[in-house]
Amino acid sequence: MNFGIIGCGVIAYTHATALKALEAEDCRLLACCDIVPEKADAFAARHGVPRVYHDDASILADPDVDIVCVCVPSGSHGEVCEMAAKAGKHIVCEKPLEITPERAAAAAALPEKYGVRMQSIHQRRTMPAAIAAREAIRQGKLGKVCLAEADLKYYRDQAYYDSGDWRGTWELDGGGCLMNQGVHGVDLILWMLDAQIDTVYGQAATLSHAIAVEDNAAAVLRMRDGSVCVIESSTSAYPGFSTSFSIYGEKGTIIFNDEGIVEWNFIDPTDAPPRPDRLGEAMGGSKSNVNITIDGHITLLRDMARAVRDGREPMLPPRDAVLAVKVICAVYESSRTGRPVKF
Numbered sequence: 215m216n217f218g219i220i221g222c223g224v225i226a227y228t229h230a231t232a233l234k235a236l237e238a239e240d241c242r243l244l245a246c247c248d249i250v251p252e253k254a255d256a257f258a259a260r261h262g263v264p265r266v267y268h269d270d271a272s273i274l275a276d277p278d279v280d281i282v283c284v285c286v287p288s289g290s291h292g293e294v295c296e297m298a299a300k301a302g303k304h305i306v307c308e309k310p311l312e313i314t315p316e317r318a319a320a321a322a323a324l325p326e327k328y329g330v331r332m333q334s335i336h337q338r339r340t341m342p343a344a345i346a347a348r349e350a351i352r353q354g355k356l357g358k359v360c361l362a363e364a365d366l367k368y369y370r371d372q373a374y375y376d377s378g379d380w381r382g383t384w385e386l387d388g389g390g391c392l393m394n395q396g397v398h399g400v401d402l403i404l405w406m407l408d409a410q411i412d413t414v415y416g417q418a419a420t421l422s423h424a425i426a427v428e429d430n431a432a433a434v435l436r437m438r439d440g441s442v443c444v445i446e447s448s449t450s451a452y453p454g455f456s457t458s459f460s461i462y463g464e465k466g467t468i469i470f471n472d473e474g475i476v477e478w479n480f481i482d483p484t485d486a487p488p489r490p491d492r493l494g495e496a497m498g499g500s501k502s503n504v505n506i507t508i509d510g511h512i513t514l515l516r517d518m519a520r521a522v523r524d525g526r527e528p529m530l531p532p533r534d535a536v537l538a539v540k541v542i543c544a545v546y547e548s549s550r551t552g553r554p555v556k557f
């Protein structure tokens with residue numbers, strides 16, 4: 215399976231490294247492309263990529279490229295994915311899928327419209343603790359889930375925002391601490407809860423960076439069953455903290471963070487699902503944008519290659535990545551208007 219990477223910046227490195235680890239499984243990084251030619255050339259030299267392109271049309275015209283990893287700024291995901299789908303390429307798209315609910319929905323429709331496969335990257339969904347928590351909730355082992363929390367305290371300095379002219383802009387980042395960093399945790403908590411959202415209450419503010427978008431936000435989500443989910447997100451919280459997820463039910467509680475399981479506590483211990491002995495390495499990133507671990511990307515890229523080979527849908531189709539964008543945009547709207555947003 216021949217992969218191409220479009221956008222040779224920070225996260226492209228993770229894709230290249232993950233693909234290297236998958237070489238024994240018949241995956242090859244054949245081509246890369248960046249509209250800044252020096253970036254494409256330097257990336258190709260560093261990772262030994264045989265074919266280098268400086269515009270999207272050229273890499274998409276390469277008949278040997280089967281799957282493209284779209285690693286361009288978030289607000290360009292939809293446009294680049296649509297070009298790729300039109301060219302018949304299968305697609306791996308970085309998070310967030312797009313930056314508005316409408317554009318995310320359009321991106322989610324691409325596989326059906328063009329008959330291609332598409333995988334979204336939300337690598338935390340591959341964490342054993344998250345998988346076990348979701349399963350326990352689905353099986354009712356926590357009883358009624360009453361309260362959930364996602365605690366997403368990242369730190370990014372001004373130099374981070376200054377390192378790319380798209381960072382911290384509404385046009386291409388689509389938001390700040392929630393849309394860029396927090397989207398991982400928002401996606402994860404909604405996925406674990408299988409969230410049926412009724413109302414979103416949000417507040418967002420720009421407090422410690424010279425950027426247009428928010429660097430602090432908090433949200434309360436009221437679910438259709440009346441339960442409550444609280445999300446706190448920041449890129450101002452020096453030095454950056456382990457992200458943490460708590461799910462409280464009447465019969466049990468699960469809490470885990472980037473370091474491990476904090477609580478795996480059930481009224482009836484015999485009813486507790488197995489506590490994962492390892493958390494998985496699919497986390498990281500709260501202190502810096504360049505220390506993203508690669509386990510999750512390996513799992514999602516391997517699954518994508520197999521999905522294309524076997525003619526099946528990949529494990530994280532883009533329709534599953536729309537809800538996080540919708541919730542984040544609802545937080546922005548609620549903060550702007552001072553009113554709750556009904557789902």
Ligand SMILES: NC(=O)c1ccc[n+]([C@@H]2O[C@H](COP(=O)([O-])OP(=O)(O)OC[C@H]3O[C@@H](n4cnc5c(N)ncnc54)[C@H](O)[C@@H]3O)[C@@H](O)[C@H]2O)c1
Nearest residue numbers: 221222223224225248249250285286287288308309310378
């Ligand atoms: N999964 C994760 O943990 C994770 C981590 C970091 C970034 N990301 C996501 O990856 C995307 C890129 O982020 P980054 O930090 O690597 O950004 P970056 O600025 O480091 O890299 C983006 C690159 O894309 C290039 N580019 C822009 N438009 C292009 C186009 N149309 N065709 C080809 N190249 C183009 C730019 O020149 C730049 O080199 C974002 O959507 C971000 O949210 C995901």
